[in-house]
Every structure is written in structure tokens, then in C-alpha cells.
Amino acid sequence: MTIALQYDKIEEHRRDAQAKGATVESFGKADGRHIAPFLVTNADHSMAIIQDETFGPELAVIAVADEQEAVRQANDSRFGLSAYIFTGNSRRGRRIARQLATGTAVINDVIIQYGFASLPFGGFGDSGLGKLHGREGLLSFSRQQAVVEGRINLPLEIWWFDFSQKTYGLMRRFVRFWYG
Numbered sequence: 001m002t003i004a005l006q007y008d009k010i011e012e013h014r015r016d017a018q019a020k021g022a023t024v025e026s027f028g029k030a031d032g033r034h035i036a037p038f039l040v041t042n043a044d045h046s047m048a049i050i051q052d053e054t055f056g057p058e059l060a061v062i063a064v065a066d067e068q069e070a071v072r073q074a075n076d077s078r079f080g081l082s083a084y085i086f087t088g089n090s091r092r093g094r095r096i097a098r099q100l101a102t103g104t105a106v107i108n109d110v111i112i113q114y115g116f117a118s119l120p121f122g123g124f125g126d127s128g129l130g131k132l133h134g135r136e137g138l139l140s141f142s143r144q145q146a147v148v149e150g151r152i153n154l155p156l157e158i159w160w161f162d163f164s165q166k167t168y169g170l171m172r173r174f175v176r177f178w179y180g
Contacts, residue, residue, distance in 0.1 A: 001033045001034075001035060004033070007033050010054055010057075011035070012048060013052065013054055013056075014040075014049075016047055016049065017043060017047045017048075017060070020046055022044075022047060022049075022060075023040070023042050024040050025038060025039045025041075026038045037059075038057065038058050039058075040058065040060040042061075043061060044062060047060070050062070050077075051078075053081070067092070070096070074100055075099075077125070078125045079127040080100075080101045080103060080125045080127050081102060081123035083097065083104070083105045084110050085106070085107045086107075087107065090108075093108065101124050102127075103122045103123040104119070118133065118134050119134050120132070120134040121133045121134075122137075
């Protein structure tokens with residue numbers, strides 16, 4: 001890790017998960033700020049590894065009863081940058097992806113979405129600072145404003161209340177003339 005605070009955050013996630021009953025399996029040795037990838041099983045939503053964004057070599061696994069529970073737990077987060085769905089059924093993968101509150105969803109691959117400059121990249125909730133890439137990314141650098149100007153300069157706003165009986169009669173005649 002190039003930033004000491006990031007190294008500390010990842011190590012805190014590992015310690016917190018172990019203290020709360022998760023199983024942590026490391027795939028290598030730590031050396032200085034090098035963190036070997038590690039797998040956390042028996043994870044739950046009380047753990048920092050589930051509640052925080054990490055951007056480190058860690059993978060936490062939560063066992064779920066079914067697809068609906070998986071979607072519910074995945075959406076039970078204040079973050080929503082990307083989701084990665086692995087399945088042998090592409091229709092099921094698309095169905096799950098549509099239910100996830102994330103900026104991108106990738107089926108049977110990882111991180112590939114960032115390589116497509118034509119796709120908007122950004123998250124929901126506390127993830128990200130807007131969008132990168134694509135039309136949406138370009139629009140994020142602009143200030144959008146809607147401006148409306150009346151085309152007919154009438155002496156009074158005939159569609160505002162409270163209007164007179166004379167105005168009401170004129171409006172009825174106009175509508176009858178215009179629409180039959």
C-alpha cells in the first residue's frame with residue numbers, strides 16, 4: 001500500500017473481522033506495506049470489512065439463504081460503487097444486477113467496466129464523487145440549467161388563480177375553439 005492510512009485501514013478490517021468471529025485466511029506474507037491477499041469467511045454486517053470501502057486485497061464472504069437475501073444484504077450499505085456477480089446463468093446475473101444499488105454491475109468478470117471509456121463510471125450513496133467516462137462523465141463537468149420563457153406576452157397570467165369570470169369565459173372559448 002502506498003499510503004500508510006490505507007494499510008492501517010485494511011489491517012483494522014482484518015483484526016475487526018477476526019475479533020467478531022470471522023475466519024481469515026491469508027494468501028502470502030505481509031512485508032512492510034505489502035499486504036498479502038486475504039479471504040474472510042463467516043462475515044456479517046457488524047464487521048468493518050462489510051461496512052466500509054477498503055480498496056485493498058481482501059474479499060469478505062457472507063453466506064445467504066437465497067438470491068433475494070443476497071440482493072438485500074448487498075444493498076444494505078451506504079456505498080454502491082460496483083458489484084460483481086458470478087453465475088452460470090446469464091439471465092439470472094442480469095436480473096440480480098438490475099436489483100443492485102450500484103453504479104456498475106459486472107457479470108462473471110471484475111473491474112473490466114473501468115476500461116470502457118464510453119460507460120459512465122461512478123457509484124451511488126457515499127461511493128464516488130459523480131461520474132467518470134461516457135456522456136454522463138462529460139456532463140458532470142458542466143452546469144445544467146433549465147430556462148423557460150413565456151412565448152406569449154399576455155397582460156395577465158390567465159392560468160393562475162384567482163381569475164375573473166370574464167377570463168374563465170375566454171379560456172373556455174379558446175379551449176373549445178382549439179380542441180373542438
